[in-house]
Amino acid sequence: MNNFDLILRNVTRRKMRTGLTIFGIALGIFAIMVMGGMSEYFDRHANRGLDLMSDKIYIVPESGFFGGGLVDSMVSKVRRIPGVFDAYGLLWMPYDMESLGMFGAFVVGIAPEKQEITLKNVKLTEGRLLVPGDRYRAVVGSNVARQYGLNVGDELEVKSKKVQRASTITTARNFTVVGIMEFTSSDFDYIIGIPIDTAKKFYEMEDQLTYIWAVPEEGVDGEDLSRRIELGVDNIKTISPQELRKQSEQLLVVMNLITISAALLAAIIGGLSVMNTMLMSVSERTREFGLMKAMGAEVRDILLLTMGESALMGILGGIIGIVGGIIFIYYMNEYLATMGTVLFAVTYRLVIISLLFATLLGTASGILPAYRAAKMRPMEAMKYG
Amino acid sequence: MGEPVLRVRNLSKTYMQGKIPVHALNDVSFDVEKGEFLSIVGPSGSGKSTLLSMIGLLDKPTSGGVFIDSVEVTKAREGDVPKLRREKIGFVFQHFNLIPTLTAFENVDVAMRFARVPKSERKKRAVELLTQMGLADRMNHKPSELSGGEQQRTAIARALSNHPAIILADEPTGEVDTKTRDMIVKLLRELSEEGHTILVVTHDTAVAQQTGRIITMRDGMIESDKRVIIDNDIEPASTHS
Numbered sequence: 001m002n003n004f005d006l007i008l009r010n011v012t013r014r015k016m017r018t019g020l021t022i023f024g025i026a027l028g029i030f031a032i033m034v035m036g037g038m039s040e041y042f043d044r045h046a047n048r049g050l051d052l053m054s055d056k057i058y059i060v061p062e063s064g065f066f067g068g069g070l071v072d073s074m075v076s077k078v079r080r081i082p083g084v085f086d087a088y089g090l091l092w093m094p095y096d097m098e099s100l101g102m103f104g105a106f107v108v109g110i111a112p113e114k115q116e117i118t119l120k121n122v123k124l125t126e127g128r129l130l131v132p133g134d135r136y137r138a139v140v141g142s143n144v145a146r147q148y149g150l151n152v153g154d155e156l157e158v159k160s161k162k163v164q165r166a167s168t169i170t171t172a173r174n175f176t177v178v179g180i181m182e183f184t185s186s187d188f189d190y191i192i193g194i195p196i197d198t199a200k201k202f203y204e205m206e207d208q209l210t211y212i213w214a215v216p217e218e219g220v221d222g223e224d225l226s227r228r229i230e231l232g233v234d235n236i237k238t239i240s241p242q243e244l245r246k247q248s249e250q251l252l253v254v255m256n257l258i259t260i261s262a263a264l265l266a267a268i269i270g271g272l273s274v275m276n277t278m279l280m281s282v283s284e285r286t287r288e289f290g291l292m293k294a295m296g297a298e299v300r301d302i303l304l305l306t307m308g309e310s311a312l313m314g315i316l317g318g319i320i321g322i323v324g325g326i327i328f329i330y331y332m333n334e335y336l337a338t339m340g341t342v343l344f345a346v347t348y349r350l351v352i353i354s355l356l357f358a359t360l361l362g363t364a365s366g367i368l369p370a371y372r373a374a375k376m377r378p379m380e381a382m383k384y385g
Numbered sequence: 386m387g388e389p390v391l392r393v394r395n396l397s398k399t400y401m402q403g404k405i406p407v408h409a410l411n412d413v414s415f416d417v418e419k420g421e422f423l424s425i426v427g428p429s430g431s432g433k434s435t436l437l438s439m440i441g442l443l444d445k446p447t448s449g450g451v452f453i454d455s456v457e458v459t460k461a462r463e464g465d466v467p468k469l470r471r472e473k474i475g476f477v478f479q480h481f482n483l484i485p486t487l488t489a490f491e492n493v494d495v496a497m498r499f500a501r502v503p504k505s506e507r508k509k510r511a512v513e514l515l516t517q518m519g520l521a522d523r524m525n526h527k528p529s530e531l532s533g534g535e536q537q538r539t540a541i542a543r544a545l546s547n548h549p550a551i552i553l554a555d556e557p558t559g560e561v562d563t564k565t566r567d568m569i570v571k572l573l574r575e576l577s578e579e580g581h582t583i584l585v586v587t588h589d590t591a592v593a594q595q596t597g598r599i600i601t602m603r604d605g606m607i608e609s610d611k612r613v614i615i616d617n618d619i620e621p622a623s624t625h626s
Contacts, residue, residue, distance in 0.1 A: 003498065006487075006495070009486045009487065010486065013486050287482065288484055291478075291482045291484070292495075292499070293467070293470075294441070294443060294470065294476050295470070295471070295476070295495070295496045295499055295543070296467045296468065296469075296470035296471025296472075296496075296499050296500060296547070297467060297499045298467045298499070299467075301499055377443075377444075378443045379438055379443040379444050
């Protein structure tokens with residue numbers, strides 16, 4: 001029995017109440033979209049990052065970033081270990097020397113000839129990579145370019161800071177942008193790549209390095225090689241591809257738990273408002289359901305009618321929440337991009353899950369009211385009113 | 386005459402009011418032939434509405450049975466009750482009980498939906514019935530835009546929609562003026578002349594006098610059962626004490 005017209009009629013019977021209920025669901029689904037969008041972005045970011053980086057072994061100082069430190073001579077030691085195809089050092093400094101936060105750009109000193117193996121298939125949207133002989137030149141990630149409004153040929157001021165006795169000396173230099181990378185949804189978007197020789201001089205780091213990246217030969221097991229590097233070179237620690245994956249997955253699980261549970265809570269509140277509305281609506285229409293039963297309506301007819309109403313409210317709320325979420329995420333990303341970061345991603349998966357969830361939420365919230373309506377005895381029901 | 390369309394046999398209903406049993410119906414038996422126009426009268430609490438709800442499968446008797454078209458409907462399984470209600474019974478209520486959000490046409494249509502009648506057939510039947518009720522030009526009006534008489538005629542059209550064996554009308558003229566009352570009674574009488582079996586529960590003796598047979602109830606029992614000659618001459622059918 002196709003009763004969609006009846007369902008629609010009932011849903012629009014009390015426009016204000018229905019509107020508020022749908023708005024409640026929409027808010028919940030909006031929260032799922034926004035929080036889920038954040039989760040999706042981090043997920044994508046981590047996966048893309050892993051795609052780009054997990055073929056290498058990361059070598060860090062044994063005692064942490066700011067302890068003993070890595071030096072140039074270690075690079076050749078690493079390179080000599082059997083199974084290492086190539087190894088090279090990187091200098092990795094926060095662009096804003098005042099902040100050491102998670103977000104924001106990094107100045108990365110890299111040997112121009114190692115760019116390709118580092119960036120893998122990442123393309124440039126504009127300009128060129130660094131070439132040997134470049135000095136105060138930079139290739140920047142897409143978020144950096146958006147934040148500072150950079151085009152090829154523009155100058156970007158980079159500061160270095162040095163503590164000398166009681167005072168801090170800040171040096172500033174302009175770097176000319178020669179290339180801009182495409183958006184990768186990874187840490188590469190936050191990079192300002194400059195030649196490593198220039199970086200060392202500019203930051204007065206002499207032969208020091210932040211990381212050494214080792215590229216295994218084809219067919220060599222990363223985990224195995226990691227251990228061999230650790231054994232072969234003193235005062236270093238390796239992060240193998242597997243470890244990198246594990247670390248990033250752990251972080252993701254925590255992120256997802258926080259975001260999804262907050263969003264679920266919002267959506268469940270929306271669901272309760274549907275249940276409340278439906279319970280009210282069913283008790284107002286007690287006589288109507290009694291009448292329907294007297295006319296010979298089956299239990300399932302009434303279940304379908306009432307659950308159809310709550311499902312419809314769920315679907316409408318879901319659509320509004322999804323559209324609202326997409327619009328919010330779009331403008332939020334635009335705004336965040338001007339500050340050099342992106343936080344949200346809308347994926348098909350997210351949209352489909354949100355819509356399914358809204359429908360399910362609406363339907364499930366209608367079960368109890370529908371059951372009440374369907375179980376009403378016509379005699380009792382007719383006595384109302 | 387053939388097999389009666391309705392047979393009520395030793396029907397009793399006892400409610401518990403707290404710990405005190407109330408005998409709403411006490412061993413009631415009677416037969417109704419097809420095409421009869423019958424009224425059940427009696428003071429409040431005499432059991433007439435209880436009797437109607439037993440026949441209409443709205444409530445279950447404590448003992449005894451109701452047979453419609455030789456089927457003992459009071460023995461039906463819970464799952465079969467909706468089908469029996471659709472096929473055997475058409476209700477007309479005192480408060481009209483139309484669905485307020487639906488038009489007159491849709492109110493008639495919806496009863497046939499529950500009976501899974503195809504859409505085109507529903508439309509044809511609803512238009513035909515409403516036209517017969519003199520509501521051809523009022524079909525697309527909602528109950529709030531219809532007069533009491535029009536609402537009750539819509540309810541009668543709805544009751545007829547699934548070709549029921551019996552029409553049960555509970556105080557069908559309780560909420561209308563005398564002119565409308567006469568019109569409704571005339572309509573019901575015409576329907577019975579066409580072969581519909583109609584049971585009316587009423588307080589109104591003027592309505593009862595227009596029916597072909599009057600069953601008077603008192604204290605849950607049938608006090609009298611009389612046939613009425615059209616020009617209001619009363620002739621006893623059978624008398625129960």
